[in-house]
């Protein structure tokens with residue numbers, strides 16, 4: 477037997493139906509009011525403050541990415557809702573994807589509201605030399621390229637150039653390709669290579685990390701050397717679909733797939749690790765899938 481909840485998507489005015497098995501319903505019932513409220517608040521923030529100010533090339537890249545099979549988020553007019561459905565069916569044609577287990581705000585590309593804060597941070601630290609680990613189609617890369625000055629430089633690393641090629645024509649048209657040094661590689665050896673050159677130590681103003689969660693701690697150790705004192709590193713997905721807050725006895729049932737469970741553990745370890753790292757001032761901002769901002773203080 478299934479439980480159904482119907483609500484109206486304010487973006488498309490189409491009805492949306494969520495279906496839960498009984499097992500999930502007991503837990504979700506207590507979460508639903510907050511979950512729906514959060515979705516509406518998020519949509520309100522996007523439509524009132526983020527999208528109206530989003531540069532046209534970024535919007536174009538976001539739209540170009542929305543159809544990507546790995547992309548869980550939807551175009552600007554729609555809500556994203558994530559709920560667990562046993563057979564992972566997409567329930568309706570109005571581009572709401574049902575893939576996770578909690579109503580939250582997770583995407584493969586950096587979230588536009590998180591992007592707005594990243595843009596502000598880049599400006600606040602007068603970032604000129606930056607690094608990005610995890611490019612995908614280039615949403616966060618393009619926003620960084622648009623934010624830094626014309627003679628700014630970004631080392632952009634991804635194991636897979638294919639997705640970067642999707643965003644590249646838009647990056648070119650925006651006139652910022654010259655700021656980007658794209659390196660197709662595992663990120664860790666690139667960071668180690670940079671550290672072989674003494675002059676790279678303390679040379680970066682800003683770093684954005686949005687790649688394999690199991691390596692975030694390794695990236696952090698390298699970035700603590702590569703960033704200048706006062707420089708900022710932002711880690712993406714530090715709330716991991718909201719699952720970091722899930723009681724352990726519900727994890728097995730509610731987090732689908734070993735990969736997601738393992739990543740949850742990595743992120744929870746990272747969050748504890750950063751909280752005790754005296755080298756950085758930190759702030760966890762619940763934007764997108766959660767970002768943690770670290771400012772190197774010594």
Ligand SMILES: C[S@@+](CC[C@H](N)C(=O)[O-])C[C@H]1O[C@@H](n2cnc3c(N)ncnc32)[C@H](O)[C@@H]1O
Nearest residue numbers: 585586610611612615616634635662663687688
């Ligand atoms: C979440 S996506 C990045 C999204 C991107 N920041 C954006 O705004 O669109 C993660 C990316 O990390 C890349 N990646 C995963 N493991 C990696 C590694 N070890 N080294 C470099 N890139 C990696 C993947 O290929 C993928 O494109």
